Amino acid sequence: MTxxxxxxxxxxxxxxxxxxxxxxxxxxxxxxAIDDSGxxxxxxxxxxxxxxxxxxxxxxxxxxxxMAEAVGLDVPxxxxxxxxxxxxxxxxxxxRTLRNGEADVLLVGGAERMNxxxxxxxxxxxxxxxxxxxxxxxxxxFPGAYALMARAYFDEFGGTREDLAHIAVKNHExxxxxxxxxxxxxxxxxxxxxxxLIASPLGLxxxxxxxxxxxxxxxxSEDYAKKHGIEATVAVTGTGQGGDKMALQDxxxxxxxxAADKAAKQAYEDAGISAKDVDxxxxxxxxxxxxxxxxxxxxxxxxxxxxxxAREGTTTRTGSLPVNLSGGLKxxxxxVGATGTAQIxxxxxxxxxxxxxSDAIPGADxxxxxxxxxxxxxxxxxxxxxxx
Amino acid sequence: MTxxxxxxxFDDLLDAIEAGAGFYLRxxxxxxxLPPRRACPHCGDQALTQEPLPESGEIETYSVxxxxxxEFEEDTPYVTAIVDFGPVRLTGQVRGIDPDDVxxxxxxxxxxxxxxxxGERLITFRPR
Ligand SMILES: [Zn+2]
Numbered sequence: 001m002t003x004x005x006x007x008x009x010x011x012x013x014x015x016x017x018x019x020x021x022x023x024x025x026x027x028x029x030x031x032x033a034i035d036d037s038g039x040x041x042x043x044x045x046x047x048x049x050x051x052x053x054x055x056x057x058x059x060x061x062x063x064x065x066x067m068a069e070a071v072g073l074d075v076p077x078x079x080x081x082x083x084x085x086x087x088x089x090x091x092x093x094x095x096r097t098l099r100n101g102e103a104d105v106l107l108v109g110g111a112e113r114m115n116x117x118x119x120x121x122x123x124x125x126x127x128x129x130x131x132x133x134x135x136x137x138x139x140x141x142f143p144g145a146y147a148l149m150a151r152a153y154f155d156e157f158g159g160t161r162e163d164l165a166h167i168a169v170k171n172h173e174x175x176x177x178x179x180x181x182x183x184x185x186x187x188x189x190x191x192x193x194x195x196x197l198i199a200s201p202l203g204l205x206x207x208x209x210x211x212x213x214x215x216x217x218x219x220x221s222e223d224y225a226k227k228h229g230i231e232a233t234v235a236v237t238g239t240g241q242g243g244d245k246m247a248l249q250d251x252x253x254x255x256x257x258x259a260a261d262k263a264a265k266q267a268y269e270d271a272g273i274s275a276k277d278v279d280x281x282x283x284x285x286x287x288x289x290x291x292x293x294x295x296x297x298x299x300x301x302x303x304x305x306x307x308x309x310a311r312e313g314t315t316t317r318t319g320s321l322p323v324n325l326s327g328g329l330k331x332x333x334x335x336v337g338a339t340g341t342a343q344i345x346x347x348x349x350x351x352x353x354x355x356x357x358s359d360a361i362p363g364a365d366x367x368x369x370x371x372x373x374x375x376x377x378x379x380x381x382x383x384x385x386x387x388x
Numbered sequence: 389m390t391x392x393x394x395x396x397x398f399d400d401l402l403d404a405i406e407a408g409a410g411f412y413l414r415x416x417x418x419x420x421x422l423p424p425r426r427a428c429p430h431c432g433d434q435a436l437t438q439e440p441l442p443e444s445g446e447i448e449t450y451s452v453x454x455x456x457x458x459e460f461e462e463d464t465p466y467v468t469a470i471v472d473f474g475p476v477r478l479t480g481q482v483r484g485i486d487p488d489d490v491x492x493x494x495x496x497x498x499x500x501x502x503x504x505x506x507g508e509r510l511i512t513f514r515p516r
Pocket of ligand 1: 415416417418419428429430431432433
């Protein structure tokens, strides 16, 4: 089985750019990734592409071939959809395809256009990641669903809105030098706590923004990298995916994310590592409480202890396990279908040493990316390691 | 939207709750679930029977929603809650009480009411 290498990564700036089509966004990120990789684009054998709300946002289904065309490729192209984990699952399928020996060079990525829908339209589009009959028709929104989990967490383990505010403050701080991030401004605990509630107990600053953007990654086999002199020092050594009941009401417990537990266990076993070996993580913090659930599922903290990790400094830039040095979804932005591979792109740069926040983790060689779909009905975890 | 077409199972449940005879599905291993189902989501068992839904349940978690989708714009602020009925949980809106007075553990019963924005049927809970 070949070791899968990350040969190149590409991102668009994340932010409000409602006039840009998804095809234009993906073209920018895809071409940047190919350029960064040094791979001859004629060697790319397929595109694995993630997108969630294309039909609602721009009346565009069947985006696979459209996006291959946008980056100038005439290859098989398939769109993967798993809500906010869409490009995470695309990544996983690409890794497995390379390992199976079915290809040597693949382009993986995702794009999402959201701001042209407006806040109400984007809220509606995001809501369809929930169960239509039992959740959407009861008026559940995406923030509302995470709010239900946040209250369940507070009731079961304790925790306060102030604990959550520390996560938002941390991720905004991390994003300051990230040229691709949507919000490059520091916020204070007071600002976070005083912001209007959108779905109690979650306020505006507990939520990620509505984001337009794209991301892409070029993956190559070890043999291909050697043969073509491609410098690719970061390898994907572990992949895992877990699932759960669609509706929160059908879950065993509302204060944990079992799908991510399963994905993490599988990815760690695959890579032959444990949570203790991880130096740095990019996790799916679509809401501040989601970062708590993610870091507990990844085994960094016992249940009920993730809530204070940012406040105590463990997960800050200077802590022992920095989480979301990119700014996370909270500050970097969350173009849903692009988020999974954006995390891979950020982590690759962090480990290569050419990220604006690489200086926070000198000598780091094990990174983990955690990408969740919906209310973690889907979860994908990848382990990236420096292999030289 | 599928405005003029009934959703088998789901609309049957809403009709039943409206008639004061809510139900849930139980598999041979005792797991509860909600229609439409052909298999138990917890164990895959296909021998599902219809059982009466308990008359009341406790609010397990809730949120006061202030930013809604267009279909619920005029309903805001409203309380979305997950209510534990024992064998199953149900998601719906809590009505008949000031949102500030809602709390976990509050005992409520299920009803069918309409949304303010679209006049659509939905599951609601009122204090018992
Ligand atoms: Zn069962």
